[in-house]
Amino acid sequence: MAQTEINSMLSELASSESQEIVEEEEESSIRVVRALYEALSGGDVEKVQRLLASDIEWWFHGPPSHLYLMRLLTGSVSWDESFVFVPLSFAAFGSTVLVEGCDHNPCVSWVHAWTVADGGMITQLREYFDTSLTVTCFGDPTKPSPSPPSSSIRFPWLWQSQFTKVTGKSVPGLLLAI
Template structure:
């Protein structure tokens, strides 16, 4: 994680680049246990949504200190991509036994919302673009998780 840098996507605007930098800074702060930086990056009342087994609420336990916190669980991001204010991060634990996707919402440089998905295939579609609307409701994916085994895990669609 220490050397992980977000890749700028072709056509990515300045807001998306800033949002990816904010989320990357959060993962670095979590890895280095820099509580002050974590507090600067997260809204005081972070909106949280979780999909997965209750035993995999590692991020919630890490940020709140709620038991049973497992300090051995480490988030290893593999990819970070931004779509406007939403930043998607896909990764696994350091043992590569659990895949996860975090969908962060960044507002004015502060993370205001997170959606967590564990061992779940996530597909993101953009419903607001004119070309998708003109296809009579036919949604094209703009991003899909790569780590989850799409045949044996539940699949969810996020609409932007």
């Protein structure tokens, strides 16, 4: 067997193993975030505290009147008075988990982008209100996206929000780069 064939087989094997590792990380991250929403809906304060880093980095984009999650987690409203988060879809890109959802009516759309660190601790939240999200891979999905030279793993780098019929109203567009 020629050295180029051996190198090719080793590269393919490494790429396959790397992709499996990434998929496992994504599945694990989604499980953590799903557990958070279950704890929020059940009023399980202790579980919420175990899942969130004490120094969580929080970024909010939306009207100040929509700081529901911040008010809930800081205790400025009771669990009974709080906004009800209804997650509709989950998508993971490495350690980032994107969740699209609405309130229980459904009147208000939101997007949460969570970062889950090794060990299952949520370390970052980017919160967007009055928008909906559909993950979109730009370009030909059968071709690998450009990636840093040291990586052979394909990630979608851009995703864009789309109007959903859930809220029955127009929402602003959102384009995020991961």
